[in-house]
Each structure stands twice: as C-alpha cells, then as structure tokens.
Amino acid sequence: MTLNYTQTRLLEKGEQIPYELLLLADETIEIIDSYAKGGEICIFEHNSQIIGVYILYILDTETIEIKNIEVHKDYQGLGIGTHLLNEAIQRAKEKGFKTLVIGTANGAIKQLYLYQKVGFEITGIRKNFFIDNYPAPIYENGILCKHMIMLEKQL
Template sequence: MDIRRLGAEEKFPMDLLLLADPSKKSVEDYIKRGECFIAEISGKVIGVYVLLPTRPKTVELVNLAVAEEMHGKGIGKLLVMDAINTAKKRGYKTMEIGTGNSSIGQLALYQKCGFRIIGIDLDFFIKHYPNEIFENGIQCRDMVRLSQDL
C-alpha cells in the first residue's frame, strides 16, 4: 500500500470522503483549504484523509475514510499514523480530530493512536447537518473532540 498526497490535477475521491462526512458541502469546503492524502493498492484508491490547518501550529484531521471492502485490515490505523507523521514533518505541535458520539469504532481507533478526549460540542450534528445521522443504532448528535500533542 502506498500513501501519498493527492496531485493538484487529480480528482478528489468523493465517494470515500462522503463515507466519513455525509455533507458534500462541508467536504467541498475543507478539501479546498486542506491537504488530501490517498492510500492506494495497485493504483486503486482504498483510503483517504484530509489535514486542515486550524490555528498556529495546530492541524485537524478533518476526514478519514477507508473503502468498506477494506475495513478491518488495519488501514485506518496506518492512515492515522501517516497523518500524525506528516503533521510532525510539517512542524505542527498539535493534531485535533472531531467525530460523532455514535462513531464507536472511530473513537476507539483515535484513542489507540494516542488521542485524548478534550471536549464535546453538544448538538453539533443536529445544528449543522440537515438530515439525522444514525450509526451503531445511536443518533449522531454531538461532536466528540480529541487532541494529541505531536
């Protein structure tokens, strides 16, 4: 598997980006301002992440997705670790992530990768998304914020 920055002339893998964030408007906004990285196997894109600078020396991992047929193979963890290493090389001191309260697998993954919960943005998904989101039989209402010193 190869992980690389998406070229300026390449199309964003919207199908994957929308797996992690169902708001096309939000995705289109932050991919213009951030850096998009893809994971490929034999030329096929199987994963993606987006880094977005938010404050001096702080970057947010705003999107992380793995093709559904590739779930359970450790690719998500490899992408998170690549994002951390990329951010360190670029001189960032802090990485942040936000995910839904219903995203149980993602919450576990991020904590396994060294992130700590620093806060909750109550009703974030109710206020900012037009349609209800359900995962794991739980309504996604709140944004759980996590952070890691790099």
C-alpha cells in the first residue's frame, strides 16, 4: 500500500470517535473519552474507512503524549504504524513541543521495538500501572502486563 500524509486528518467536532479501533489497545471507553477531551484525535483513512488512529494529549507547555495509537487488524504490519508515529513526531514538533512521550506495557514487545526504532528512548517505569488501573489481568505475548514502560523523544 502506498502511504501519504493526506490520508491523515484531525477528527472534526461532531464526528464519531472510532472506539472500535481505539479499543484494540485494551483501553476502556471512559479512558478514551478522557484522552479525547484534552487531546487531538488524528485518523488515517483508506477507501473512506478509518484504519489508523492516534491521540495527542498535552501534558504541559513543553510536553505532549501519544496516548493511543492503533491500526486496524487487517492492515497491521504494512508500515502504517511507523508512518503514524513519524507523523505524530512531526505534528508535535510543528506545534512547538520539546518532548513527545509514549508509554506501553512491559509485555508489548512489538510496540517497544517499534517506538525505539522511530527514535524514542526508555526513560522510566510506572510500576504496577496495569495492576492498579485495570479491572482484569492483561497478557501480551504470554507476559502479564504489570508495568507501563515510558519512552520519550526529544523534538
């Protein structure tokens, strides 16, 4: 698939939030709504279908976080995730932020690989984040997700 930047745009006010896609990352609708309230939802469209999404959420005047990033199951592994991350980096830089933050579970091996490949560095661990904030245990790659691994990219 040929990717281009015109396939990504901000979700407009009044448009339906693509919950089904956002829920791929084991979030809840309540958590997604709280991110959407203080953030920008960017969608990636192909043949009029939303197949990629990320949410940028301002933490302070210098720091912004990718709270969610998801690609539709049928389109994973084609480079769209990499494309969206690079685009989020560019968008955050253009907005004048100094640091872009992203966090993922200790069991999310593919995500940890992908985020470091596009230039994020591991900066910390939020111990027991998933134990404390989610009602049921989450497993990825057969590993119990207990901690949130935090990564940052200087812009």
